[in-house]
Amino acid sequence: MTETDFIPSAYSKTLENGKVTWESPSNIALVKYWGKKENQIPANPSISFTLNNCKTITELSYRTKVSDTDFSFEVYLDGEKKDDFKPKIETFLKRIHVYLPFLKNYHFKIETTNTFPHSSGIASSASGMSALALCFMSTEKQLNPEMTTNYFNQKASFLARLGSGSACRSLEGDIIVWGQTDAISGSSDLYGTKYPYQVHENFKEYQDTILLVDKGEKQVSSTVGHNLMHAHPYAENRFKQAHENLEKLKPILESGDLNKFIALMESEALTLHAMMMTSMPYFILMKPNTLEIINKIWSFRESTGLHIGFTLDAGANVHVLYPKKEAKVILDFIKNELVAYCQNEQYICDQIGFGANQL
Ligand code: DP6
Numbered sequence: 001m002t003e004t005d006f007i008p009s010a011y012s013k014t015l016e017n018g019k020v021t022w023e024s025p026s027n028i029a030l031v032k033y034w035g036k037k038e039n040q041i042p043a044n045p046s047i048s049f050t051l052n053n054c055k056t057i058t059e060l061s062y063r064t065k066v067s068d069t070d071f072s073f074e075v076y077l078d079g080e081k082k083d084d085f086k087p088k089i090e091t092f093l094k095r096i097h098v099y100l101p102f103l104k105n106y107h108f109k110i111e112t113t114n115t116f117p118h119s120s121g122i123a124s125s126a127s128g129m130s131a132l133a134l135c136f137m138s139t140e141k142q143l144n145p146e147m148t149t150n151y152f153n154q155k156a157s158f159l160a161r162l163g164s165g166s167a168c169r170s171l172e173g174d175i176i177v178w179g180q181t182d183a184i185s186g187s188s189d190l191y192g193t194k195y196p197y198q199v200h201e202n203f204k205e206y207q208d209t210i211l212l213v214d215k216g217e218k219q220v221s222s223t224v225g226h227n228l229m230h231a232h233p234y235a236e237n238r239f240k241q242a243h244e245n246l247e248k249l250k251p252i253l254e255s256g257d258l259n260k261f262i263a264l265m266e267s268e269a270l271t272l273h274a275m276m277m278t279s280m281p282y283f284i285l286m287k288p289n290t291l292e293i294i295n296k297i298w299s300f301r302e303s304t305g306l307h308i309g310f311t312l313d314a315g316a317n318v319h320v321l322y323p324k325k326e327a328k329v330i331l332d333f334i335k336n337e338l339v340a341y342c343q344n345e346q347y348i349c350d351q352i353g354f355g356a357n358q359l
Contacts, residue, residue: 001154001188001190001191002190003039003190006099006154006155006158006159007098007099008099008100008101008140008144011102011140011143011144012143012144012145012146013142013143013145014143015062015064015139015142015143016063016064017061017062017063017064018061018062018139018142019059019060019061020059020060020135020138020139020358021057021058021059021060021135021358021359022057022058022131022134022135022138022356022357022358022359023055023056023057023058023131023356023357023359024055024056024058024127024128024130024131024134024170024171024355024356025050025051025052025053025054025055025127025170025173025353025355025356026051026054026055026056026116026122026124026126026170027048027049027050027051027126027166027169027170028048028049028051028208028311028313028319028321029046029047029048029166029268029311029313030047030048030049030249030264030265030268030311031045031046031047031242031245031246031249031264032046032242032268032269032271032272033046033165033166033178033179034225034226034229034272034275034314035226035229035230035235035238035239035275036165036226036229039095039162040095040161040162041189041190042165042178042179042189043235043239044179044238044239044242044243045177045178045179045180045181045183045184045187045242045246046166046169046177046179046242047175047176047177047178047184047195047246047249048166048169048175048176048178049173049174049175049206049208049321049352050170050172050173050174050175050176050352050353050354050355051208051350051351051352051353052350052351052352052353052354053115053116053348053350053351053353054114054115054116054122054127054210054348054350055114055115055116055127055131056112056113056114056115056124056127056128056130056131057112057113057114057115057131057359058110058111058112058128058131058132058134058135059110059111059112059135060108060109060110060111060132060135060136060138060139061108061109061111062106062107062108062109062139063106063107064105064106064107065105065106068104068105069104070104071090071093071094071097071103071104072107072108073086073089073093073107073108073109073110074108074109074110075089075110075112076109076110076111076112077112077113077114078113079111089110089132092129092132092162092163095162095163096133096136096159096163099155099158099159100136100140100159102139102140102143103136106139110132110135112128112131112132114127116348117212117215117346122210122212122317122348125163125164125166125167125222126164126166126167126169127167127170128163128164128167129160129163129164129167130156130157130160130163130167130168130170130171130356131356132160132163133156133157133159133160133163133167133171134156134160134171134356134358136159137152137155137156137159138358140155153171153172154190154191155191156171157169157171157172157191157192158190158191161178161190161191161192165178165226166178168191168192169192170192170355170356171192171355171356172192172194172355172356173352173353173354173355174352174353174354174355175194175195175199175203175253175352176192176193176194176195177192177193177194177195177246178191178192178193179242181242181243181246181247182243183243183246183247183250184197184246184250197250197253197254198253198254199253199254200253200254200255200256201256202256202258202323202325203253203323203352204324204352205324205351205352206321206322206323206324206351206352207320207321207322207323207324207327207330207349207350207351208319208321208350208351208352209319209320209322209331209334209347209348209349209350210317210318210319210320210347210348210350211293211317211318211319211320211334211338211339211341211342211347212317212342212343212344212346212347212348213287213289213290213293213316213317213318213341213342213343214287214289214290214315214316214317214343215343215346218285218314218315219283219285220276220283220285222314225276225279225283225314228276228279228280228281229275229279231280232275232278232279232280233278234275234278235275238271238275241271245264245267245268248260248264249261249264252264258307258323259307261307261309262301262307262308262309262321265309265310265311265321266309266310266311268311269310269311269312270312272312272314273285273286273312276314285314285315285316286312286316287316289316289341289342290312290316290317290318292341293310293318293320293338293341294310294318296337296338296341297310297320297338300333300337304329306322306326306329306330307322307323307326308320308321308322308326308330308333309321309322318338320334320338324351331349334347
């Protein structure tokens with residue numbers, strides 16, 4: 001597939017107005033996407049667990065309009081008009097217009113809500129952009145009902161990527177790869193694909209408890225962080241390492257070797273933050289409590305032999321990952337020892353999930 005395969009030919013149907021609704025989850029990367037080329041093409045491949053409970057629900061209402069020279073839309077979050085979301089969505093619409101030529105023919109009302117607390121520091125761009133991309137694709141499917149499911153899914157992921165890179169990994173589950181790599185057959189820079197190899201029982205219902213260490217605005221956005229990889233002294237090695245880590249992950253996922261899984265995942269998280277600390281300008285997104293939590297996890301793991309591990313996104317929050325069969329003891333530990341380091345003791349219990357649903 002190439003970009004041009006997503007430019008549609010003339011539609012077979014016309015539509016006056018209508019409404020579509022999708023819910024789409026967030027995801028947590030094991031091998032991280034950090035650094036991109038033109039048009040949201042990733043500098044390296046990544047792989048993620050799709051989450052189950054942290055979701056965005058988006059309802060898109062559309063009606064035809066007379067003039068087709070501009071985009072016309074309004075955005076609501078939890079029933080409140082959100083004009084400050086408009087520039088980001090306008091940029092998204094401009095990027096995807098060539099692939100969805102009907103966008104200027106309608107006025108859109110976008111009503112969105114998240115299942116996780118707003119500004120919790122949890123990336124809502126992955127769930128939000130994937131839900132919106134799916135709503136647009138459902139609209140296009142009404143204009144072109146012959147569209148196959150495979151094309152629908154690929155194009156929805158492709159469009160979500162143009163909104164936010166990691167969003168292209170949220171549409172399906174339970175393990176998704178994005179970025180071309182020889183390690184994974186079928187992988188693409190253009191959209192996410194399902195991890196195609198065998199996965200051990202140990203990873204079924206894998207748990208992710210998200211510790212909300214800092215809910216404030218990040219000092220440095222992901223977009224700025226990605227761009228700093230362009231002149232980064234370690235970029236080339238880092239990109240190479242991501243390919244190698246995907247190759248190393250295959251036997252780990254197949255055999256269910258949790259110790260090796262944790263080592264790879266934690267090394268990826270710390271490498272991501274090391275890239276931030278060695279950018280120019282440099283920055284630190286971890287907070288003192290992020291490190292307190294990491295050290296507590298390490299000593300608990302050392303003393304119990306349980307398979308608790310962590311990963312980090314571009315922020316201070318800690319994702320604590322562990323297998324379902326050890327969930328009871330580990331969740332008790334989290335509640336007794338780690339939650340105290342969270343802002344207002346807030347945390348979210350999630351687990352690996354299977355992607356978006358039309359409502
Ligand atoms: C650290 O997908 O938020 O979470 O493409 O600029 O929207 P944009 O960036 P974004 O970056 C996510 C980076 C990450 C790692 C990951 O999810 O792979």
